[in-house]
Amino acid sequence: MATQFDADVIVIGSGALGNNAAFELAQQGKSVIILEAGEHVPRWKIVENFRTSSRKGNFNDPYPNAPWAPTSYQENYIENTGDFDLFPGMLKLVGGTTWHWAAATWRYIPNDMKLKTLYGVGRDWPIEYDELEPYYVCAEKALGVSGSDTDDQSGQGGDAWPPRSEPYPVSPEGDTYYFQRIRDRISAEDYRFIHEPNARTHKPWDGRPACSGNNNCMPVCPIGAMYSGDVHARHAENAGAKLITDATAYHLEKGDNGKIAAVHYRSSNGDDTRLTAKYFIVAAHGLETPKLLLLSEVANSSDQVGRNLMDHTGMGLQFLADEPVWPGRGPVQQGGIFNWRDGDFRREHSAIKHALTNMVPNTAVTQRLLDNLIVGPELDDRIRHDAARWVDISTVFEMLPHAHNTVRPSTRYKDALGIPMLTVNYSVDNYVKAAADVAKRDYANFVRIMGGQVIEDDTGWQNRDHLMGTVIMGDRAEDSVVNGECRTWDHDNLFLATTGVIPASGVINPTLAGVALSIRIADIIAKEI
């Protein structure tokens, strides 16, 4: 008698990665169920929540924070035990955390994926760039990526790089005046500025309108020009996938022959449900995915689940330029300085990316002036003067995977469903500290070239919310969780669609790679069912 399943494939998590995998599978005629811990919230409600929020700089604030589906800023959701307090801004609702990103959609360059071979540090990816390239193309079309076909994105001033089999779906948007002025002045000293490929299309794409410069990519694009994961929740449902909200997966049940037999989820009223499928994809981001595996005691014969946690831990610089450059016009970021993206120095210190932040700075400008007791007519004059000259640079560093940087189910705190929350142990190593010295020298140069007055050039380490490494990909079952297909070594019907598989972080925002890998997962599974 044939076994009956609830679905061909169950996807756990309705973020950009899970939904893209679900859509591909549904399009290929497979029956798909998507489980989402949170709810569907229409964009207008999030926009209104933002407009009436008293903490607009807190990007989780406009989003639902239910006791059974908390955001990552909920008290005790993450307990930190390491040197650095890792607090990525993660969300639980249909569409996931790409509701608030800035839609940076870089590709890794081939050398990023061969870090160990080329520079003797960290790990290599188990796949090469050429294997991923066709799926980068698919991912860029899915998200509607706007980018330059001529930039050398490795930052070395050469020809277009990395290699592309097709041009970007959308041309680059115009450079902001802010970007132009800073680029024109700083690049005179051989700092190489690169346009940032992005999914904030400036031409209509896939039902989304063109970006109109509302300058609020984070925490919510009010017009939906910027891609967010809810787009592919909708596409997946239209293609026949079933999306179940208020469904927190808490257990993966092992079956015969090393397969996963079922997922158990709990709703906010405490009801438990068991669903079976031929294949399972866990797409619950780089912290919740390893937590679910550890709670279920699956996929961990290597003891690597929940280890090797990497963020692109960063630093920042703010200064006042000697001319009005007017940040706040257009999208919130457009690119940056890439000299330190690749080179032999990666033997000694991590790669570095300096990105220009282009957010309306009035809150920070005004608070600073008030701290200096500048009030009355002078306050208005200075707000205009300083807001026009405010330059904000956000730097990120390449991290290496270390077994001691971990995420674990909490032994102290549980959510309202009785499911353990998270304990994180995270520290920054000397490879990154050495790069911070280099970044600070760059900061001094930027300030000098722009005739600047420093506001802050020693921020300490900062969160960047790019979670990698925690279910690490490799070519040996002994020291990695998934193989190059993102299939767990221990269970051949369990795949992980998360940037947590990434074994070498580079300096670029990893979401596009995650989407590309997810579409590839769907293709692999579709061929096997």
Added chain:
Amino acid sequence: MKFIKNNAVKTLRLSRRELLGGMAAVSAAAFFPWATRTWADSPGATSEQAIQDFLMLSERLTGREALDARIAGRVWQALLDSDERFADRQRLLAQAMDDANLIDMRSFKAFAATQPEALTQTAVAIISAWYLGFTGSVQGHSATDNTRFITYTGALMFEPTIDATVIPTYSRGHSDYWVDPPASIATD
């Protein structure tokens, strides 16, 4: 009363009439949640006078002639909710400003140097609420903090740049407008 302008008084009266009318009809709280404590818990006349005084003080502190009376009520309530001694602090501040004959706010720094720290903090708290549109301190990686929302588009910090940038979530119109600087660039 020498600092309050006629138009501000009119605005205040209009606003107050709406408020009191609302309370009489059903409940002020139903329409103006921020007003509950003031109008429900304490005698109306006291609050009215306090808010009127607060509006006058706010106009002195910001150097503006006609602040929005409804926002004044929200600022006042938020500051009162944050600090139960706020009404006393407000009175002390106004008295000190009168005593020092502080009219031109360009002299504020010199004035502050002669005053207790707490009094300066009260002044900055009031100005800050009007400019930023909220009170309290934002905690970055937390789901809660002591902030209170006042207004977004009414925050005074946006006025000096409104011709050049946007109030985030709103738009200046179309893609790629941003390749050019604001029209004012030569004089900025």
